[in-house]
Amino acid sequence: MTVLTDITPEDAGWAYSGLRIVALEPGETYSAETGGTEVIVVPLSGGCTVVTGRGDRAELRGRAGVFDGPTDVAYIPVDTTLTITGSGRIALASAKATNPKPFRYVPVDEVPVELRGAGNCSRQVHNFGVPEVLDADRIIACEVLTPGGNWSSYPPHKHDEERDGESVLEEIYYFEVANGGPGYQRVYGTPERPIDVLTEVRGGDVVLVPHGWHGPSMAAPGYDLYYLNVMAGPGARAWLIRDDPEHAWIRDTWAGQPIDPRLPFGKRSLA
Template structure:
C-alpha cells in the first residue's frame, strides 16, 4: 500500500555526495530537511547552510565540525566568527547516545572525519541565525515511553523543550525487536492552539542486524487524516526514509530479533516551536492500559554517559 514518493528505499534519495538528500523542494513542502553523508577515513565534506539551521548528528563515527557565518549574512544573534567542535560520535545508533553540533543558517560548514563515519544533517528553514553550539552526549535526555510491547526509548537531543532552535525539532527513537512504537497512531498536520502543531516530518530508519549478521526489516504505517491524504504501508530497512506531510503516523513495527532506530526531523509554520500531537480516536484508548505495566526490560538499550 505504498503511495507515490513518500517512501524512499535506501539509495532512492541519494544526490551528489549524499546517501540521502531530502529538502523542501524534493519533499514538496516548506521547512524540513534531512541529509545523510558517508565519509571515508580522512575525508571531508563542506556544505552551505543557506536559509536553514542544521544539526550535525553522528550516526557512526566521529568528526570535526568547523563552521563560520558569512559576513553577508542577514541580521544574526551569532558572533559571525569561525568555530570548531570535536564530535566524539559513537560506534552506531544502537550502542550509545552521541554529542552533536548546531550550525546556524547562512554558515559554511566543513566536516572532517579522521576515522570515517556516517553523519546526519537535520535541517529546517528559519529566519534567525542562532549561535553555533556543541552539546555533549551527557546532556541528552533519554526517555522511556509506553509499556510492554509498546515500549521504546527516545533520545530527546533536540526536542522542543530541550534544545533551542528556531524551528527544527529532532529526536531519536529506538524500538526493541517485536515492539511497536509511534503508537497509538498520532498526527500533527493542523494548527490548534494548545492542542496540535502543524509539523512536516521525516522518518529515517536503521535496523539492527541479527547476531549472525543477517539484515533486518520493519514496517511503517501512515494513514490518511484527510481526503486524499498520505497513505503508506512500507517495509523499511536501513537507509530508508518516509516523508509525512500529513496523516496518522504509526505504528512503527520492529521485527522480532531486530531493534529498530529512526531519526525524526520536524519543522512547521506555527508561531511557537512545539510538538503537540493528536492521537487517533480509534486507538487512543491504549494509553489507558499503560499505568501499572512495566516498560520492556530490554530498555533502555543504553543511557547518556
C-alpha cells in the same frame, strides 16, 4: 565523501524539513553553506570535527552505531559556512529558517534519554533537538529506538494542527534496522486529506509524513528498529502531540506494565 541520502524541501514537495546523510572515509571533509537552513549534525556511526566560518568548533565523539546509545550533536545556524571532517556516517537534519540562533554543542551527557510506553510498546527516545533542550528557529529532531517485536509511534498520532488546509509540521523518518532486517511504518490521513502508506523499511530507507496520522512504527521480532525524526513547519516550534481519538485508549492499558527490560540501549544509565 559519499552522499547516502539527500532530501530537500523541494524534493519532498513541502517547505521546511530536510535531511542529508554523508559517509566520510577517515580524514575526508564535507563542506557546505547553510544559507537559509539551520542544521543539526548527528553522527550515526563514527565521529567528526565540526568547524564553522565564524570560528565555532565542536569535537563530536559520536558512537559506533545508532544502537549504542545517544550521541553528542552540534547545531549550526543559518548563513554559516560548515566544515565536517571525520570518519563514519553523519546525518545533517535541517529546516528552512529565518531567525539566526547561536551555534551550540550538545554533549552526550546533556541529551535527555526517555523511556516511553510499556510492555511491547516500550521504546527509547533521545531528545537532543526538542524545544526544551535546543534553542533553534524551526527544527525539532530526536531519535527513537524500538526493541525487536515492539511497536513505537503508537498510538497513532499527529504532531500538527490544520491551518488553512496546511499541515503545520512536516516530518521525516529515517530508518536503520539491526541485523539487516525489516521494519514497517504506517501513515494515514483523513477523508478530507487522504494518504495511505503501509510500507516495509530497511536500513537507509526514509518515509515522509506531509500530514495525517502516523504510527505504528513496527520492529519485527529479532530486529531492533531505529529512526531519526526531523520536523519543521511555519507555526510555533512545538511537537503538538495529538493521538488519533480512535486509538488513544491504548495508553491506559500501559498502567502497571513494566518497561521492556531490554531498554535502555547502550551503556548510558538513566537519571
